[in-house]
Amino acid sequence: MASAQSGGLQRRRGAGAASASAGTSTSSTLIDDDDFTPSRTGSPALGRSSTPSSSRNPAGVASSAYGSRSATGSVTTYDESTGHRVAYDPRDLNDEKEIGENPRLTLMEEILLLGLKDRQGYLSFWNDNISYTLRGCILIELALRRRIAITKDPMRKRFGLTERMVDVIDGKMTGEVLLDEALKMMKSSDRMSVAQWVDLMSGETWNVMKIGYQLKQVRERLAKGLVDKGILRTEKRNFLLFDMATHPLNDTSCKDAVLRRVLTLLTSTSPTVHANTFYKEDSSSSGRPVALRVTRALCLLCCSFSANVLENALNHLSYEARESAFQKADDILEEFANWPMAPSSGLAGGGVGGGSSAFGAAGVPTSLSSNGPRPKANGGARIGEGSMLNERAYEEGNVGASVQELGKALQKELDQEGDAFMFECIAAVLNVLSRMDSLL
Known part of the structure; x- marks a missing residue:
């Protein structure tokens, strides 16, 4: 009985993995309850791109040129040092010239x-x-x-x-x-x-x-x-x-x-x-x-x-x-x-x-x-x-x-x-x- 249950569990996991791997590169995947950002080229298991990091950002730094901009104006970039995605609003950055004026x-x-x-x-x-x-x-x-x-x-x-x-x-x-x-x-x-x-x-x-x-x-x-x-x-x-x-x-x-x-x-x-x-x-x-x-x-x-x-x-x-x-x-x-x-x-x-x-x-x-x-x-x-x-x-x-x-x-x-x-x-x-x- 236990082997049948484990087999069913394995089949369900395998079916989930198969369906995820069959998805296109534009599929939207929710990593957890706090992640509502669609992964354009991401793996469903990790939520990160399978493309090497050097090809995503040759400079190896977080830059808005390699990030995605949302409808609200925020920019999401990839931090190479920590392996985390970083989101920020460029409008929140201090303009030193304007502050001085x-x-x-x-x-x-x-x-x-x-x-x-x-x-x-x-x-x-x-x-x-x-x-x-x-x-x-x-x-x-x-x-x-x-x-x-x-x-x-x-x-x-x-x-x-x-x-x-x-x-x-x-x-x-x-x-x-x-x-x-x-x-x-x-x-x-x-x-x-x-x-x-x-x-x-x-x-x-x-x-x-x-x-x-x-x-x-x-x-x-x-x-x-x-x-x-x-x-x-x-x-x-x-x-x-x-x-x-x-x-x-x-x-x-x-x-x-x-x-x-x-x-x-x-x-x-x-x-x-x-x-x-x-x-x-x-x-x-x-x-x-x-x-x-x-x-x-x-x-x-x-x-x-x-x-x-x-x-x-x-x-x-x-x-x-x-x-x-x-x-x-x-x-x-x-x-x-x-x-x-x-x-x-x-x-x-x-x-x-x-x-x-x-x-x-x-x-x-x-x-x-x-x-x-x-x-x-x-x-x-x-x-x-x-x-x-x-x-x-x-x-x-x-x-x-x-x-x-x-x-x-x-x-x-x-x-x-x-x-x-x-x-x-x-x-x-x-x-x-x-x-x-x-x-x-």
């Missing part, structure tokens, strides 16, 4: 850092603007990292600045969770305008089919990211009936650097703008200068004013100096929330980016700014002097960077490092944020 903190984290109370570790309960602004900062950061841009379509000039469509020009992940989440969503969705994306990410829609586009718990996720970077720490505070996690400041040097960038643009005694004065700490740590430094500093100023967190950076100033700085920030936002940017700066082409495809068919700047650049009281062109509504604030001379010098610095970065459609996307987001008071 980007600062340690994203634009969203800088805005949140300005809004947080240093000791208490939470935002003002009365701030209704920061959530909407943070969604706009996500789009600006993606544009600064060359991931998105305005669609390269000549017909876009028929539409207002904020109604122009956005394209994903580089789908590579950034390593920042919020940015990657937004980038994946934009890649997998239909093409939409700048204003639509900011609204949908903020949950400002009546379309129940698009509720899933909302990015949730953005402030808390940004705060946890700053905790991971060692800038904040986590504590629990009791608020009457419940406990709430707070994030007091742990590293004051990072916030001081953000404050310096804002104050340089608003309270500097010189109207000139030097790129070397911005992001010096990030440039020294990475060994190479941060890309688009003046553009980043300008976006930081405009977004902090829009998010209503600029007051925290100006508390040490006198009342008149603080009001003057607020008016300066308002004027800068109004100037650069157009395309071309800074139309009153006197630059060739009508402003930053005006050299190519800056004007509409009628020859007028394509902008949705409600009132456009305001003229001076005496009818002359206003170039970087701030608003003339508060004459007393400017009795001692202009302070802060002038619009003209900012425009020159941005135009230089656009010519050397940037892309006109990328800057147009930034201008469109700033235009949305400049009209936020009328939207909320």
Whole structure:
């Protein structure tokens, strides 16, 4: 009886081996429960190719040239030293050049850092603007990292600045969770305008089919990211009936650097703008200068004013100096929330980016700014002097960077490092944020 059972078992094994050996070289074989990768030329017993390893990879090293790429983009190679197959995603490999070009903190984290109370570790309960602004900062950061841009379509000039469509020009992940989440969503969705994306990410829609586009718990996720970077720490505070996690400041040097960038643009005694004065700490740590430094500093100023967190950076100033700085920030936002940017700066082409495809068919700047650049009281062109509504604030001379010098610095970065459609996307987001008071 035992011999009959063993004979049947041997017959079953033999039949399995025979059927496997009769299979073609393209048969798919599952080695075990964890192996779901088809073996193109593999032996069913070992799951490896019967071809000598030297013929598969003459160099004897694992290379994507000899590996197979899956539908998801991962690459499977053969490690000669261990005899194992190795799978990796080439998109996960660090790009040292890109890491050096980007600062340690994203634009969203800088805005949140300005809004947080240093000791208490939470935002003002009365701030209704920061959530909407943070969604706009996500789009600006993606544009600064060359991931998105305005669609390269000549017909876009028929539409207002904020109604122009956005394209994903580089789908590579950034390593920042919020940015990657937004980038994946934009890649997998239909093409939409700048204003639509900011609204949908903020949950400002009546379309129940698009509720899933909302990015949730953005402030808390940004705060946890700053905790991971060692800038904040986590504590629990009791608020009457419940406990709430707070994030007091742990590293004051990072916030001081953000404050310096804002104050340089608003309270500097010189109207000139030097790129070397911005992001010096990030440039020294990475060994190479941060890309688009003046553009980043300008976006930081405009977004902090829009998010209503600029007051925290100006508390040490006198009342008149603080009001003057607020008016300066308002004027800068109004100037650069157009395309071309800074139309009153006197630059060739009508402003930053005006050299190519800056004007509409009628020859007028394509902008949705409600009132456009305001003229001076005496009818002359206003170039970087701030608003003339508060004459007393400017009795001692202009302070802060002038619009003209900012425009020159941005135009230089656009010519050397940037892309006109990328800057147009930034201008469109700033235009949305400049009209936020009328939207909320």
